[in-house]
Amino acid sequence: MSPQDAKAEYDDKGFVVLRGFLTGDRLARLQENIGRYIAEIVPRLPEGDAFYEDRARPETLKQLNRMQQDPFFAELKTDPLWKSTAENLLGESAFAQGAEWFNKPPGTEHPTPAHQDNFYFCFAPPRVLTMWLALDDVDAENGCLRYIPGSHLRGIRPHSRTKTLGFSQGISDYGPDDHAAEAAIFARPGDLLIHHGDTIHRADANRSSTRHRRSFAMVFQGESCQRDEAAFQRYLQSASAQHREMGVAK
Numbered sequence: 001m002s003p004q005d006a007k008a009e010y011d012d013k014g015f016v017v018l019r020g021f022l023t024g025d026r027l028a029r030l031q032e033n034i035g036r037y038i039a040e041i042v043p044r045l046p047e048g049d050a051f052y053e054d055r056a057r058p059e060t061l062k063q064l065n066r067m068q069q070d071p072f073f074a075e076l077k078t079d080p081l082w083k084s085t086a087e088n089l090l091g092e093s094a095f096a097q098g099a100e101w102f103n104k105p106p107g108t109e110h111p112t113p114a115h116q117d118n119f120y121f122c123f124a125p126p127r128v129l130t131m132w133l134a135l136d137d138v139d140a141e142n143g144c145l146r147y148i149p150g151s152h153l154r155g156i157r158p159h160s161r162t163k164t165l166g167f168s169q170g171i172s173d174y175g176p177d178d179h180a181a182e183a184a185i186f187a188r189p190g191d192l193l194i195h196h197g198d199t200i201h202r203a204d205a206n207r208s209s210t211r212h213r214r215s216f217a218m219v220f221q222g223e224s225c226q227r228d229e230a231a232f233q234r235y236l237q238s239a240s241a242q243h244r245e246m247g248v249a250k
Protein backbone atom coordinates (compact mmCIF):
# COMPACT_ATOMS: atom_id res chain seq x y z
CA MET A 1 0.00 0.00 0.00
CA SER A 2 1.39 3.45 -0.82
CA PRO A 3 2.08 5.86 2.08
CA GLN A 4 -0.72 8.12 0.76
CA ASP A 5 -3.27 5.28 0.71
CA ALA A 6 -2.19 4.14 4.17
CA LYS A 7 -2.70 7.63 5.55
CA ALA A 8 -6.11 8.01 3.88
CA GLU A 9 -7.27 4.71 5.37
CA TYR A 10 -5.83 5.52 8.81
CA ASP A 11 -7.50 8.94 8.84
CA ASP A 12 -10.83 7.46 7.75
CA LYS A 13 -11.03 4.28 9.87
CA GLY A 14 -8.59 4.95 12.72
CA PHE A 15 -6.48 1.93 11.79
CA VAL A 16 -4.60 0.51 8.84
CA VAL A 17 -2.99 -2.87 8.18
CA LEU A 18 0.38 -3.03 6.39
CA ARG A 19 0.76 -6.61 5.17
CA GLY A 20 4.33 -7.96 5.19
CA PHE A 21 5.74 -4.88 6.93
CA LEU A 22 8.63 -7.03 8.17
CA THR A 23 9.84 -10.05 6.21
CA GLY A 24 12.95 -12.21 5.84
CA ASP A 25 16.02 -11.21 7.85
CA ARG A 26 14.35 -8.22 9.52
CA LEU A 27 11.54 -10.35 10.93
CA ALA A 28 13.96 -13.16 11.88
CA ARG A 29 16.24 -10.70 13.73
CA LEU A 30 13.32 -9.30 15.71
CA GLN A 31 12.10 -12.82 16.59
CA GLU A 32 15.63 -13.87 17.64
CA ASN A 33 16.06 -10.84 19.88
CA ILE A 34 12.69 -11.34 21.52
CA GLY A 35 13.71 -14.96 22.19
CA ARG A 36 17.02 -13.82 23.66
CA TYR A 37 15.31 -11.16 25.80
CA ILE A 38 12.84 -13.70 27.20
CA ALA A 39 15.56 -16.27 27.94
CA GLU A 40 18.24 -13.96 29.33
CA ILE A 41 16.69 -10.69 30.55
CA VAL A 42 13.16 -11.56 31.68
CA PRO A 43 14.26 -13.80 34.60
CA ARG A 44 16.03 -10.75 36.14
CA LEU A 45 13.26 -8.17 35.55
CA PRO A 46 11.12 -6.57 38.25
CA GLU A 47 7.53 -7.81 38.27
CA GLY A 48 6.17 -4.62 36.66
CA ASP A 49 8.17 -5.24 33.48
CA ALA A 50 6.98 -8.82 32.86
CA PHE A 51 3.42 -9.97 33.48
CA TYR A 52 2.42 -13.62 33.74
CA GLU A 53 -1.03 -15.16 33.79
CA ASP A 54 0.43 -17.32 36.57
CA ARG A 55 3.89 -16.33 37.81
CA ALA A 56 4.59 -19.89 38.94
CA ARG A 57 4.28 -21.04 35.29
CA PRO A 58 6.86 -19.26 33.06
CA GLU A 59 5.07 -20.54 29.94
CA THR A 60 2.18 -18.19 30.79
CA LEU A 61 4.30 -15.03 30.19
CA LYS A 62 1.81 -12.63 28.60
CA GLN A 63 3.25 -9.11 28.49
CA LEU A 64 6.64 -7.38 28.48
CA ASN A 65 6.89 -3.64 29.12
CA ARG A 66 9.84 -1.24 28.70
CA MET A 67 11.84 -3.58 26.46
CA GLN A 68 13.86 -0.53 25.37
CA GLN A 69 16.03 -1.18 28.44
CA ASP A 70 17.80 -3.62 26.07
CA PRO A 71 20.06 -2.05 23.38
CA PHE A 72 18.44 -3.93 20.48
CA PHE A 73 14.99 -2.54 21.29
CA ALA A 74 16.35 0.91 22.20
CA GLU A 75 17.80 1.11 18.69
CA LEU A 76 14.55 -0.06 17.10
CA LYS A 77 12.81 3.02 18.51
CA THR A 78 14.68 5.15 15.97
CA ASP A 79 14.65 2.65 13.10
CA PRO A 80 13.78 4.66 9.95
CA LEU A 81 11.21 2.15 8.67
CA TRP A 82 9.11 2.20 11.86
CA LYS A 83 9.61 5.91 12.49
CA SER A 84 8.85 7.12 8.97
CA THR A 85 5.73 4.93 8.82
CA ALA A 86 4.48 6.46 12.07
CA GLU A 87 5.35 10.01 10.97
CA ASN A 88 3.52 9.60 7.67
CA LEU A 89 0.33 8.59 9.48
CA LEU A 90 0.63 11.19 12.25
CA GLY A 91 1.49 13.95 9.77
CA GLU A 92 4.30 15.28 11.93
CA SER A 93 7.60 14.23 13.43
CA ALA A 94 7.23 11.64 16.15
CA PHE A 95 9.19 9.50 18.58
CA ALA A 96 8.66 6.05 20.05
CA GLN A 97 7.79 5.79 23.73
CA GLY A 98 8.99 2.24 24.14
CA ALA A 99 8.68 -1.36 23.08
CA GLU A 100 6.26 -4.00 24.35
CA TRP A 101 5.44 -7.63 23.68
CA PHE A 102 2.01 -9.20 24.10
CA ASN A 103 1.05 -12.84 24.19
CA LYS A 104 -2.09 -14.83 24.74
CA PRO A 105 -0.56 -18.16 25.69
CA PRO A 106 -2.66 -21.24 24.87
CA GLY A 107 -4.68 -22.54 27.76
CA THR A 108 -5.13 -19.17 29.46
CA GLU A 109 -8.35 -17.21 29.86
CA HIS A 110 -7.04 -13.81 28.87
CA PRO A 111 -9.25 -11.45 26.83
CA THR A 112 -8.14 -7.87 26.15
CA PRO A 113 -10.87 -5.50 27.40
CA ALA A 114 -12.31 -2.94 24.97
CA HIS A 115 -10.31 0.26 25.45
CA GLN A 116 -8.81 3.33 23.82
CA ASP A 117 -5.05 3.66 24.31
CA ASN A 118 -5.27 7.41 24.71
CA PHE A 119 -7.47 6.96 27.76
CA TYR A 120 -4.23 5.64 29.32
CA PHE A 121 -1.85 8.11 27.62
CA CYS A 122 -3.95 11.30 28.10
CA PHE A 123 -2.59 13.19 25.06
CA ALA A 124 -4.14 16.24 23.41
CA PRO A 125 -4.16 16.57 20.51
CA PRO A 126 -4.41 12.78 20.20
CA ARG A 127 -1.57 12.47 17.67
CA VAL A 128 -0.46 9.10 19.01
CA LEU A 129 -0.61 5.66 17.48
CA THR A 130 0.23 2.07 18.33
CA MET A 131 2.08 -0.19 15.90
CA TRP A 132 1.26 -3.84 16.62
CA LEU A 133 3.26 -6.40 14.67
CA ALA A 134 1.93 -9.96 14.49
CA LEU A 135 4.53 -12.60 15.34
CA ASP A 136 2.20 -15.60 14.87
CA ASP A 137 -0.73 -16.38 12.61
CA VAL A 138 -3.57 -14.52 14.30
CA ASP A 139 -7.27 -15.24 13.74
CA ALA A 140 -10.56 -15.51 15.59
CA GLU A 141 -9.50 -18.70 17.40
CA ASN A 142 -6.40 -17.29 19.08
CA GLY A 143 -7.72 -13.81 19.85
CA CYS A 144 -7.20 -11.40 16.94
CA LEU A 145 -7.52 -7.65 17.47
CA ARG A 146 -10.97 -6.18 16.81
CA TYR A 147 -11.35 -2.50 15.93
CA ILE A 148 -14.40 -0.25 15.70
CA PRO A 149 -13.85 1.65 12.43
CA GLY A 150 -14.28 5.41 12.78
CA SER A 151 -14.35 5.32 16.59
CA HIS A 152 -11.25 7.59 16.70
CA LEU A 153 -13.50 10.43 15.51
CA ARG A 154 -15.97 10.17 18.39
CA GLY A 155 -13.88 11.00 21.46
CA ILE A 156 -12.98 9.00 24.55
CA ARG A 157 -15.66 6.74 26.06
CA PRO A 158 -16.02 6.17 29.82
CA HIS A 159 -13.59 3.57 31.20
CA SER A 160 -13.59 1.75 34.52
CA ARG A 161 -11.30 -0.63 36.38
CA THR A 162 -10.83 -4.17 35.01
CA LYS A 163 -9.21 -7.26 36.49
CA THR A 164 -6.88 -7.65 33.49
CA LEU A 165 -3.24 -7.12 34.34
CA GLY A 166 -1.68 -4.80 31.73
CA PHE A 167 -5.08 -3.33 30.74
CA SER A 168 -6.26 -1.83 33.98
CA GLN A 169 -9.15 0.15 32.41
CA GLY A 170 -11.81 -0.91 29.93
CA ILE A 171 -14.81 0.79 28.30
CA SER A 172 -17.59 0.50 30.85
CA ASP A 173 -20.61 0.73 28.51
CA TYR A 174 -19.40 -1.52 25.67
CA GLY A 175 -22.55 -3.06 24.23
CA PRO A 176 -24.15 -5.08 21.40
CA ASP A 177 -23.94 -2.19 18.87
CA ASP A 178 -20.20 -2.00 19.52
CA HIS A 179 -19.78 -5.76 19.03
CA ALA A 180 -21.76 -5.55 15.76
CA ALA A 181 -19.52 -2.75 14.45
CA GLU A 182 -16.22 -4.56 15.09
CA ALA A 183 -13.76 -5.39 12.31
CA ALA A 184 -11.78 -8.56 13.20
CA ILE A 185 -8.26 -8.37 11.79
CA PHE A 186 -6.56 -11.65 10.90
CA ALA A 187 -2.81 -11.43 10.38
CA ARG A 188 0.34 -13.34 9.42
CA PRO A 189 3.75 -12.96 11.06
CA GLY A 190 5.27 -9.65 9.93
CA ASP A 191 1.92 -7.92 9.25
CA LEU A 192 1.64 -4.57 11.02
CA LEU A 193 -1.62 -3.28 12.49
CA ILE A 194 -1.53 0.42 13.32
CA HIS A 195 -4.24 2.13 15.33
CA HIS A 196 -4.95 5.70 16.39
CA GLY A 197 -4.85 6.35 20.15
CA ASP A 198 -8.60 7.02 20.23
CA THR A 199 -9.60 3.90 18.23
CA ILE A 200 -11.65 1.43 20.25
CA HIS A 201 -10.23 -2.09 20.18
CA ARG A 202 -10.35 -5.34 22.09
CA ALA A 203 -9.49 -9.02 21.65
CA ASP A 204 -11.03 -12.29 22.78
CA ALA A 205 -9.14 -14.88 24.79
CA ASN A 206 -7.06 -17.45 22.94
CA ARG A 207 -9.36 -20.46 22.50
CA SER A 208 -6.67 -22.64 20.90
CA SER A 209 -5.03 -25.28 23.07
CA THR A 210 -1.70 -25.21 21.18
CA ARG A 211 -1.19 -21.87 19.42
CA HIS A 212 0.35 -18.75 20.96
CA ARG A 213 -0.75 -15.27 19.90
CA ARG A 214 2.36 -13.12 20.14
CA SER A 215 2.91 -9.57 18.97
CA PHE A 216 5.48 -6.81 19.30
CA ALA A 217 4.31 -3.22 19.70
CA MET A 218 5.67 0.32 19.74
CA VAL A 219 3.74 3.50 20.54
CA PHE A 220 4.71 6.68 18.64
CA GLN A 221 3.67 10.12 19.80
CA GLY A 222 3.68 13.15 17.55
CA GLU A 223 5.65 16.24 18.52
CA SER A 224 2.45 18.24 19.08
CA CYS A 225 1.10 15.87 21.79
CA GLN A 226 0.70 17.50 25.20
CA ARG A 227 -0.02 15.29 28.21
CA ASP A 228 -2.89 16.17 30.57
CA GLU A 229 -0.73 15.51 33.63
CA ALA A 230 -3.60 15.49 36.15
CA ALA A 231 -5.55 12.90 34.14
CA PHE A 232 -2.38 10.86 33.60
CA GLN A 233 -1.59 10.81 37.34
CA ARG A 234 -5.15 9.60 38.03
CA TYR A 235 -4.65 6.79 35.50
CA LEU A 236 -1.25 5.82 36.99
CA GLN A 237 -2.68 5.73 40.51
CA SER A 238 -5.53 3.53 39.39
CA ALA A 239 -3.12 1.16 37.58
CA SER A 240 -0.88 1.00 40.70
CA ALA A 241 -3.91 0.24 42.87
CA GLN A 242 -4.80 -2.62 40.54
CA HIS A 243 -1.22 -3.95 40.70
CA ARG A 244 -1.28 -3.86 44.51
CA GLU A 245 -4.64 -5.69 44.59
CA MET A 246 -3.26 -8.32 42.19
CA GLY A 247 -0.06 -8.72 44.21
CA VAL A 248 2.30 -7.33 41.53
CA ALA A 249 5.33 -5.57 42.99
CA LYS A 250 6.85 -2.55 41.15
Ligand SMILES: O=C(O)CCC(=O)C(=O)O
Nearest residue numbers: 102112117130132203217
Ligand atom coordinates in the same frame (compact mmCIF):
# COMPACT_ATOMS: atom_id res chain seq x y z
O1 LIG B 1 -2.49 -7.55 22.08
C1 LIG B 1 -3.57 -7.23 22.59
O2 LIG B 1 -4.47 -8.03 22.81
C2 LIG B 1 -3.86 -5.80 22.92
C3 LIG B 1 -2.89 -4.83 22.41
C4 LIG B 1 -3.39 -3.44 22.60
O3 LIG B 1 -4.43 -3.19 23.11
C5 LIG B 1 -2.55 -2.35 22.14
O4 LIG B 1 -1.41 -2.58 21.70
O5 LIG B 1 -3.02 -1.20 22.19
